[in-house]
Amino acid sequence: MECRVYTMKFRLVVLLLATTVTARMGPAQAADAEPQTDRPTAACIDRKVTFDGIQLLHFFEVTGDHNSKLHLHQQYPVNCSTRQSGTCESSGYLIPGDAVAVGKRCGMWSYVQYIGNEHVSIGWVESARLVAISSTDPPAVQPFRFKLTKGQSRPVCEAYLERLNGTNYGESNPEPPFCDRPEYGSEGIPGFTRLNRIMLDRQQVESLFPTVLNFWYPKRGPEADGMRARRRGDPQEIIDPVYAWRYDPPVDIDNDGTPDNVLMWRGDGIGTGACNHFRLETWTQRPDQVSLLMLADDTSIDVDRTTALLKSDVPGSAQAETRFRTIGRSIGVFQYQGVYYMDAFSAPSGNYIGEPLKNPKEANVLNVFLRKKQKTLKLCEYVMSGHDYPPDNE
Numbered sequence: 001m002e003c004r005v006y007t008m009k010f011r012l013v014v015l016l017l018a019t020t021v022t023a024r025m026g027p028a029q030a031a032d033a034e035p036q037t038d039r040p041t042a043a044c045i046d047r048k049v050t051f052d053g054i055q056l057l058h059f060f061e062v063t064g065d066h067n068s069k070l071h072l073h074q075q076y077p078v079n080c081s082t083r084q085s086g087t088c089e090s091s092g093y094l095i096p097g098d099a100v101a102v103g104k105r106c107g108m109w110s111y112v113q114y115i116g117n118e119h120v121s122i123g124w125v126e127s128a129r130l131v132a133i134s135s136t137d138p139p140a141v142q143p144f145r146f147k148l149t150k151g152q153s154r155p156v157c158e159a160y161l162e163r164l165n166g167t168n169y170g171e172s173n174p175e176p177p178f179c180d181r182p183e184y185g186s187e188g189i190p191g192f193t194r195l196n197r198i199m200l201d202r203q204q205v206e207s208l209f210p211t212v213l214n215f216w217y218p219k220r221g222p223e224a225d226g227m228r229a230r231r232r233g234d235p236q237e238i239i240d241p242v243y244a245w246r247y248d249p250p251v252d253i254d255n256d257g258t259p260d261n262v263l264m265w266r267g268d269g270i271g272t273g274a275c276n277h278f279r280l281e282t283w284t285q286r287p288d289q290v291s292l293l294m295l296a297d298d299t300s301i302d303v304d305r306t307t308a309l310l311k312s313d314v315p316g317s318a319q320a321e322t323r324f325r326t327i328g329r330s331i332g333v334f335q336y337q338g339v340y341y342m343d344a345f346s347a348p349s350g351n352y353i354g355e356p357l358k359n360p361k362e363a364n365v366l367n368v369f370l371r372k373k374q375k376t377l378k379l380c381e382y383v384m385s386g387h388d389y390p391p392d393n394e
Contacts, residue, residue: 040107045076049103051113051122053162054145059190060112060130062098069093070100072123077109091123099190100130115155115191117337134188143385144169144177146366150381156336157380160343160368163189163334164382177366177384178286178345179275180266181332193335195251197264200244208299209238212269212292215301240268243289251333253291253340254309255372261294262333286363289330291342309371327376328367341379342369 062070071090073080080088094100094114102110110127113120146164151157166189169177183194200208243266250259267273271288290310293302310331311324328344335341346365368380 040076040109044104044106047104049111051103051158051162052146052148053165058102058132059134059188060100060102061133062094062096062100062125063129063131064096066096069095070098070125070129072112072114072121072125073109074123076106076124092121094125099133100125102127102130113158115159117155120153120155120158145385146177146382147385148380149383151368151379154379156339156341157368159189159191159336160334160341160380161382163192164366175275178330178364180287180289180330181334181343191337193338195333195335196248197245198248200246205242205244206238208244208263208265209242209269211299211301212265215292215303215306216270238268241273242267242269243273247333251335251340253293253333253342253371254305254374255340255370261296261298263292263294264333265290265292266330286345287330289332290326291331291333308374309376327369329363339370342371343367344369345384 064070071088071093073088074091075089077088098114100110100112100114102112104111105127108127109124110130111122111124113122146161148157148161164177164181167177167182167184169175169179169182183197245264247262247264251262252258253260253262266287266289270290272285273287274285275287291306293306293309294300295302307324310326312327326344326347327342329347331342331344333340333342344367346363346367364384366382366384367378368382370377370379
């Protein structure tokens with residue numbers, strides 16, 4: 001039965017091409033494409049295409065009359081002409097305005113990926129109905145790549161995979177993705193909204209430092225740590241880098257329809273802020289970063305809501321010194337299709353449900369979470385490649 005391919009607000013289709021394509025070209029033209037004939041080679045049809053963001057991304061749009069349909073075929077339409085495509089077996093269709101693109105073009109047909117609201121569709125469409133609209137910057141050559149291991153075919157997971165692999169982690173001074181997933185990685189990929197970070201200055205950081213420290217390391221009985229006791233009320237005791245910011249406009253991190261007063265805090269007060277500082281010549285230091293929900297006065301932490309947002313949802317998950325075990329390390333926030341998500345790497349002390357890591361390489365697992373209706377759900381899981389990971393005692 002014919003069905004409409006699920007639409008979304010930005011109607012995303014991701015194009016992977018190994019060669020550069022001009023941003024405003026004619027219908028689906030690529031330098032390595034075969035001539036537009038009815039006899040494409042088997043090598044072209046059988047060539048594997050992956051939509052993971054590692055190669056250059058280009059985005060196209062479906063053209064045609066307002067009520068026309070562009071049929072999507074799971075197999076290469078061997079016995080179809082473009083004029084008869086509506087009569088050939090298809091798995092659905094696209095409409096004018098949908099963003100479509102070519103992973104490869106063989107003869108008169110293009111192989112595309114379409115990311116909708118609920119499903120991801122891949123198949124063949126007529127090349128003549130496609131017009132290029134934009135492209136991303138060429139991904140930088142880097143040692144870190146991501147593989148989607150859980151959440152395949154979930155739209156946000158597939159789209160975020162392309163963003164992760166297409167991001168240059170540090171433009172002038174490269175940083176690994178476990179330091180931060182920067183906002184500029186959202187550019188050029190439909191569906192993502194670039195969040196505007198407002199960095200706190202030194203004076204603002206110092207004024208909030210005792211509040212953050214006392215929240216993250218609550219005093220329990222007689223305090224043996226003389227240094228921490230001194231630091232609780234003295235902002236001048238900051239001894240590790242701190243990077244802190246808010247968002248303007250504010251983000252709705254729990255997706256309840258009301259913007260939240262979110263303070264992102266990385267570094268001293270909750271842990272270490274340094275990143276990419278080599279130790280032992282085998283690994284780099286990884287930072288601690290969390291999202292704190294502040295009260296309206298901008299100086300007090302909403303303890304209950306922050307705990308509910310960040311706490312690993314398992315019994316007995318509190319750590320020895322900190323208030324609770326978090327869902328992960330280096331927590332970030334991003335927005336896709338109007339919904340806010342958090343992502344976090346597994347911490348060496350345990351994964352997002354509090355289970356001990358079996359080996360240090362599991363710290364290279366990145367999870368994506370959705371906070372909604374007072375529940376935190378894990379939606380996606382990625383594994384980051386590379387030999388760089390913390391040792392057992394990090």
